[in-house]
Amino acid sequence: MSQQRKTFDPSFKLQVVQLIKEQGLSVAQVCRDMSLGETAVRRWLRQFSAEQSGQAGIGKPLTAEQQRIRQLEGEVRQLRQDNDLLKKAFGLLCPRTAMSHRLIDQLAEKATTGVAPLCRLLGVSRSGYYAAAARARKTTSVCAATVHLKTLFTASGRSYGSRRLQQAMVQEGRPIGRHRVRTLMRINGLRPVWKRKFIHTTDSRHTLPIADNLLNRQFEPATANVAWVSDITYIRTASGWLYLAVVMDLFSRKIVGWAMAPNMLAELVCAALQMAITQRQPPAGLLVHSDRGSQYASDAHRSLLARHHLQASMSRKANCWDNAVMERFFLNLKMERVWPNNYANHAEATRDVTDYIVGFYNSTRLHSKLGYLPPNVYEHQMAEKQPIEVSEIT
Missing domain, CATH: 1.10.10 (Arc Repressor Mutant, subunit A)
Structure with a gap:
């Protein structure tokens, strides 16, 4: 069987x-x-x-359909091997993800292939790619803002703080928040360094006539050439002290007269006032406020006021707040220009202070009281709204 x-x-x-x-x-x-x-x-x-291996096998030859299937399977295996080889090659790069994102950017620009197939080919997620692209755009924006911020900070003589830098950026067409400005300033070390020095400049121990406090801290006149304030300060140089007398128009906070000399004689304040009168041609009755210093109470200064029919006003004794606007200007001048420099002589200090007043403070520096406008720009805008009698040499 x-x-x-x-x-x-x-x-x-x-x-x-x-x-x-x-x-x-x-x-x-x-x-x-x-x-x-x-x-x-x-x-x-x-x-x-x-x-x-794609052969027919033993005993049974492959049909045409089976041969096509075997061919497709072989192609799939080859594609997988190529894909694995590509992934291993990218694995040698550092960092892999960043290089993959960069390659996707390049391939997406040159080919019609979408981002999704490229991400799948390189083994990265689409969400990760788009998040990295957003971070790159933000980084580029921050870098551009930083460059512009450094330029404005340098142009201000390294004196602007976050408020004025933020306003300057906005006026340049680059909207940015103040806290962002503070962060960028901290990261990039944009920090003004100020040193304070002090010397007494007011001598009120005299028997000369003292004017009443007619200004009475009314620091915001309605128009120009209504009220001026004046004062004296000091500037340290290697050749000795240099004294600066300044006259300011309270309406626009503009410096309309100044003079410098190695001493504090009455001629110093008279020269500053004469410059202001020559430039502005003020009407009779204009108020000129100062402290009780002997220079302002001198016969020469009182005679100059009388010849041009101007009124004198003086602060109360030992009261710096009665002339606070001028004190603030002197502080800004020293913080932003004088203290960061070591002047070799009077001529160097005179040139630099004049450049600060004419080239920066009056024409460029953003003034918070004026809506972050320079005094010259503020006066020009106000002149378009109301007639202001101003005749000056700029």
Whole structure:
């Protein structure tokens, strides 16, 4: 009686081959456990290997459809190998993610392929790519703001704080918040360094006539050439003290007269007042306020006021607040220009202080009291709204 030959379906053969290939079992062990012949099992293994390599296998030739499937499977395997090779190559770059994002930018510009396939090819997430792009744009914006901020800070003589820098940025067409300006100033070390020195300049211990306090701290006149304030300050140089007398129009906070000399004689304050009169041609009755110093109470100064029909006003004794606007100007002058410099002589200090008054303070410096406008610009704008009699040499 002949023995009946066993037949096995392809799925069973594949399971046996997977036990040997994937689980590492030996052929003899599998044949013993499953009561199979080693010859048949080894033939299944050879057929599986032949089919995996794209050949027809043993015993059954491939149909046209199977050949096409095998061809597509081979192409897929090749693409996977190429993709793995590309990923390994990018893995050698540092940082990988940043380089991948940069490559996506370049490929997206040159090809019609969208971002999603490129992200999938390079193994990065779309959300991560877009987040990195947003951070890059923000960084570029911050860098541009920093460069512009440094330029404005340097142009101000390294004197502007966060408020004026923020206003200057806005006027330049670059809206930015003050806290952002403060942060950028802190990061980039944009910090004015001021040194304070003091010398007494007012001598009110005299018997000369004293005028009443007609100004009475009314620091905001309605028009120009209504009220002026004046005072004297000092400037340290290597050649000795240089004294500065200044006259300011309270309406626009503009310096309309100034004079400098190595001493504090009455001629100093008279020269500053004469410059202001020559430039502005004020009407009779204009108020000229000062402290009680002997220079302002002198016969020469009182005579100059009388010749031009101007009224004198003086602060109360030992009360600096009665002339607070001029005191603030002197503080700004010293913080922003005088203290950061070491003048070698009087001529150097005179040139620099004149440049501060004419080239910076009157024409460029943003004044918070004037809506962050320079005094010259403020006067010009006000002149367009109401007639102001101003005749001056700029």
